[in-house]
Amino acid sequence: MSSDTNSAKSNKNNTLANNNTTVKKLLLVVLAMFGFGFLLVPLYDVFCDITGLNGKTSNTAASYNTTGIDSSRTVKVQFITRNAKGIPWQFEPVINEINVHPGEMKVVSFYAKNNASYDITGQAVPSVSPGLAANYFHKIECFCFTQQPLTAGSDVEMGLQFYVDIELPSDINTLTLSYTLYDISEKSS
Amino acid sequence: MGKHKLILLMLVSVVTNVAWADTQLNLTKGVTAVSRDVYDLHMLVLYICTVIGILVFGIMFWSIIFHRKSKGAKPADFHESTKVEILWTAIPIVLLIAMAIPATKTLIAMEDNENSDVTIQITGSQWKWHYKYFDQDIEYYSVLSTPREQYQNQQQTSVVKDENYLLEVDKPLVIPTNKKVRFLITSDDVIHSWWVPAFAIKQDANPGFINEAWTRVDEPGTYRGQCAELCGKDHGFMPIVVEVKSPEDYDIWLTEQQQRIAQAANAEQASLSSSMSKEELMQLGETTYTAYCSACHQITGLGLPPAFPALKGSAIATGTIKDHIDIVINGKAGTGMQAYGKQLTLKEIAAVVTYERNAWGNNTGDLVQSADVKAVSGEQ
Amino acid sequence: MTTDTLNNTSTADIEVAVNQGDNSGNHDHKMTGIKRWLYTTNHKDIGTLYLWFAFIMLLTGGALAMVIRAELFQPGLQLVEPDFFNQLTTVHGLVMVFGAIMPAFTGFANWMLPMMLGAPDMALPRMNNWSFWILPFAFAILLGSFFMESGAPNFGWTFYAPLSTTYSNGSTAFFGFAVHIMGISSIMGAINIVVTIMNMRAPGMTYMKMPLFVWTFFITAYLLIVVMPVLAGVVTMILTDTYFGTSFFDAAGGGDPVMFQHIFWFFGHPEVYIMILPAFGIISTTIPAFSRKKLFGYSSMVYATSSIALLSFLVWAHHMFTTGMPLFGELFFMYCTMLIAVPTGVKIFNWVATMWRGSLSFETPMLFSIAFVILFTIGGFSGLMLAMTPVDFQYHDTYFVVAHFHYVLVTGSLFSLYAGAYFWLPKWTGHMYNDTLSKWHFWCSLISVNLLFFPMHFLGLAGMPRRIPDYALQFADFNKWVSIGGFAFGLSQLIFLAVVIKCIRGGEKALAKPWDGAVGLEWTVASPAPYHTFSAPPSQQDIDKQHEN
Incomplete structure (x- = not known):
């Protein structure tokens, strides 16, 4: 050894x-x-x-930039809203549904009213279904880009300016945009 | 001998047990074209697996029986063969392709959400479902209707359980037959999952995001399912019931709902000008409390701290009436406390607040009327 | 006879009874009493600690499971509240995965790797001590949370956000710290295994001469090193989301709860293989030994194990088919998952081919191994069914899934651990185990485990969701039988405890090589294995012999 x-x-x-x-x-x-x-x-x-997994849309403004309007196609855009727990706002689309041609710019509005007896800052979170369409849904201006402070009892009509990309795959004819409203007063203050 | 008899008796009782007659062993075929495709696919894979299993286990048991040392078997000394290895890599691949083709076809059909006739927004909320018909004013919560005493049986009470124990709700979802119904699924709080086996739909409800699913049901009937994603305490108590009606009956149902909404609005108006006695308030309050509040705050008012605080002697239930009404109507952000403003009538909120302020020794003596609730909720 | 001479002596001739009396007991460097165990850096001591710890955790997790089964014995809420039920299922899962199965395999690695490689000890003995001794603290925190005001974690062992963040019962901190410590322990253990295998092999022990057992642990340790840090990352995100206001998984702040699942299962799926690959290693050791025939297709087994490990990084989303993935995602993950059936099938075919025309005998380790092959295959079949996305929509989150992963983890991993334990108990203790008792343990476990888990397939197909404290009446009959099976299986494990204690205390003296078909360097040393083995490396002849058989 x-x-x-x-x-x-x-x-x-x-x-x-x-x-x-x-x-x-x-x-x-x-x-x-x-x-x-x-x-x-x-x-x-x-x-x-x-x-387009999960229907996340871009949270920054797009610019209107299209190669034309495809008037041979009509796409149905639906709007739905939902309040998350604990935000006592009335929040709904003014119109539920709109028909658009790809490339065509549209403005729709959403109504929000703070029913609480105190001030609340809200944040709307968008989601698009089918998820694949999210990339073809361009928001030029949207209240969801910013926080929405509403004093007790006040209301507001908020605009959404958008267009659907002309490249939208041909098998998609209906697009649903959902907003979920969250109370972010604590986080924003 | 006695032991054997006992075992035999047990076996016989298992086989002949009457309850087994309706015990379901296999996947449901369901009532849609998609669900039948899913069932066929399930059976196909099951058969393939069974055949492979019989072959592999058969060879193994052959060895176990005939190649035993105790029978004088001498070990062979082969230990590799590229040919065989290639063979049993290739055969499974072929089988897998045979399974993947129909699976792909079915999946493509399931994901085709276009061209629907009816759209319904489904929202999971701890622990109930909310249904909203797109383009209609109809929306409602669907809550478990099995009475609490049927499942809270720690005291060994002999309450008979209903036939549809834990699978029954107060207001089922109603959809028409032979129409493409599209579901937009989301959640208010945590992740839930909307599952109806008969439609072969299971789709997660993610807070802040929407998911789509669709169905086209052939046969009218009542179909039941449950929440399939752990969503907290009462995950096991948020069933789904779907009533499928013929298009004509569905239209009748829609009209009825519209009328009911109008009536409810009138009743709310009427309740503003009337005031209820303490007995009436306490009685209605207790019923409402048991149905909506006791899951978290408990029948005893002691809650389940820290997630679900006690109401007995609490600052809110014995403090100012306005704050108390406010939290019931609007809920509290970041907690399990929901907004009940849309789920309960003014009268029910008045009653439940009165009840909470006077039960369990919270003897504030306060009476709350519908008009008081209206004052807090403002224009709602 | 001294240790060194013994090591240099080939003891393949099992007719020679080995007098191991002087070797087993005292050694100069060994402390006594509790200090021996606290300060030990000896791989065998640490292996023993890991194995006992794992068994205690198995009984703890089993006790939790038996409360669950008692509550589910009949419809209605009899014993526990729904919230406490969720705490039980959560902690049961965590204890079994991180407390029982994983430490048990680490215990096997500690005991056997140095001996199989002809190395004197693990490469990093002090870290080895440390990696074991932080484990009890992790589980003290986890189990202690039952007695805290918040209660134990109640959001499932998969801790999906936001149930574990915004809507948690306040136990997230305990959970997070406990899992962090478990993760650190696993990573240290895995680093030790990799370093030992890479650097401590005896001269002449090339990679392709290593026993397959060593290979599977090598690959598993790499998996651990790669994915445990990802778990640590996602736990950290959960903690900051809950307590420091970040929004990784909170939609309100721009996060996404589904992203949690992607990151979690990126860890979680390889984790599943971390719990089964070492089992393949054990079974690939026992089946050839009792078939008295060389393992069929050694190199294809190495490649199959590696490809399973690599594929495990491409299939995580099959746990999430219902979360709303785009079609191509569903198809991609379905095809990848189905592909895993190929290397897994190769392994099973290889084991059967090893038995084919062997000379089989049925000692307890072999019984557990045969049961493993059959029952693990059943778990594999249900896995294949679950891989088919359209049908998974029906199976997902039901008892079918519960049946599937218990077949893979209990009759798979746990049975392989028993096979290994019986196989090496003579080497560990120097005594043969009580054969009759061990057979009782096997047959009771085999019958009860099938009564416990097989009907769960039917329950799942009939539509019973998992993680529910109460169920509809049509599920009542099967649940009763499942519960009875559960109690019987739980109690059967106490037989194993009795076998082990008896075996440590005495029994028939074991030969250096009690199994005539066994190969491997561990059988060239005395039984019980001396405190220090292979202070001098084994001879090339011995190394070749264990490989060439």
Whole structure:
């Protein structure tokens, strides 16, 4: 056993050095993957933008930029609203449904009234179904881009200016836009 | 001997148990073209799996029986064969393709939400469903109607359970036959999932987002389902009931609903000018409380802190009447407390507030009338 | 006879009875009493700690499950409130996944990897100690939350937002910290395994000569290192959403609750394979041993395991078909999921081919292995059914799913653990286990586990959702039988406890190699394995022998 103690010792040192490098590499992987977990958040948004997963629409204003109006096609756009828990507003579309030609700009409005005895800041969160259509629904101006403060008892008519992209896949003829209204007074103050 | 007899008796009782007669073993075929496709697909995969299972287990049991050491079997020494490996990689791939083709077809049909005749907005809310007919004024909550004493049986009371125990609601969703009905599904709070097996629809209700599903039902009837995504305490108590009527009956139902809405508005108006006695208020209040509030705040008023605070001696139930009415009508953001302004009538809110202010030793002596509620809710 | 000479002696000749009396007991560096266990850096001690901890957690999680089954014995709410029921199902899931199955496999890795590789110990012994000893604290926090004002976590072990954030009962912090600690423990354990396998192999032990057992742990450890940090990330997001006002998963602030599911299942699906790949390793060891025939298709097994691991990163969304994915997403994840059936099938065919024309005997480890192959395959079949998106809409979140993953995790992972435990108990304790009791354990478990989980398929098909404290009357008959099966299965596990205790205390002395068909370096050392093994590496001859058989 003692004859090759030296070589055994150097072997052992080698092993320890190897261990350290391997551990360091693996710890880097761990850190990278922890970061990747968070990176998935923006990646998911990119992924949704590309695929229209979950019907997320862009939350910044688009500019009206179309190659023309396709009057041979008519697309039905439906509006629905829903209040999340705990926001005592009356909130509804003024019209439920509108027919548009792709490329044609339209303005519709939504009515909101704060029924509570205190001031509330609301935030409407849009969602489009079918999800694939979200990329073809362009909002030029929308109340959902900003927070909506309403004093107790006051009401407002809020505008939505939009157009449907001329490239909208031909198998989509109905588009539903839903707004969910949240009370964000606490977060905004 | 005695032991054997007992076991035999148990086996016999299992086999002959009357209740087994209507015990469902397999997936439902359902009442739509899609649900029947889904059923066929299910059976196809089941058969393929069964055949593979019989073959593989058969070979294995052959070894177990004939290749035993105790029978003097000598081990062979083969341990690899590329041919065989390729074979049992290729065969499963072929089978998988055979399954994937019909699955893809069915899936494409399921996802075609275009050209619907009726659109209904479905919202999950802890722990009930809300249905709203697009382009109609009709909207209502659909709540479990099985009485509490049928499932709260810790005390071993012998209350007989209904036939549709836990699968019955006060106001079912009503849809017509042979029309393409489109559902837009969302949620007020957490994720729920709207599931009716007979339509082969299960679609998550995500807060802030809408999901679509559709159905075209052949046969009139009543179809039942349940919430399929864990949504908190009463996840097991938010069933779905869909009544499918012929288009004619459906139209009659629509008209009835319109009339009922008009009547309700009149009744609300009438209740403003009348005032109720304490007995009346307390009685109606207790009924309303049991149905809408006791799931969280409990019959005893002690709640389930910290998520669901006690009402007994609480600052709100013994404080100013206005704040009390306000929280019932508008709910409280970021908690489980919902807005009941649209779910209950003025009279019911007045009664339930009166009840909460006078029950469990909250002896404030306050009486709240419909007009008081109206004053707080303003123009609602 | 000293340890060193013993190691250098080939003991393949099992006719030679090994006198292991002097080796098992005291060693210079070994402390006594509780300190031995607290400060130990010995891979065998830590392996033992992991195994006992896992078994205690199995009984704890089992006790929770038995309360669940008692409540579900008949319709109506008899014993617990719905909210407490949700706490039970949540903690049952967490305890079984992170407390029982995963630590049990880590225990096997600690005990067996150095011995199978001809290494003196794990590569990082101090970290090894640390990674075990933080586990009890994690579970103290988790189980302690039952006694807090908030109650235990009640949002399911999958903690979907916003139920676990905005609508949580206040237990999210306990949950989050407990899971963080479990994750750190797993990552440390996995790093240790990878480093050991990469650097501590005896000279001449090439990768393709390693036992398949080692391969499966190698691949599993890599999976852990890659996905556990993602779990840590998503738990952190849940914590900040709940307590610091971020909006990762809150639609009101621009977040998306469905994104939680994507990130969670990106961890969650590989996690499923983390719990089953080591089981493949154990079964690939026991079946050849009791068939007295070399494992069929060793290299194809290595490739199949690797491809399952790689595919596991492409299928996460099959847990989310009902969340409203676009058609092409559903199709992509359906095809990828179905594809997993191919390498999994290869493994099963290989095991059957190993048994084919072998010389089979049916000791308890073999019984558990055979049961594993059959019942895991049944779990695989239901998995294939679940992969078909259109039908998954019917199966999803019902008892069919519950049946599926319990077949895979209980009659899969847990049965493989029992097979392994019986296989190596003689090596661990130096005694043979009580054969009669072990057979009782097997047959009671086999019958009751099927009574417990098989009817759940029917319940799911008939439409019973999972995670409900009470159910409609048409589900009553099956639930009664399922509950009876549950109690019987739970009690059967106490037989195993008795077997192990008896085996530690005494029993027939085990030979160095008690199984005539067994190969592997661990059988070249005495039973019980001396406290230090392979201080000098094994001979090339022994290494080749364990591979060439």
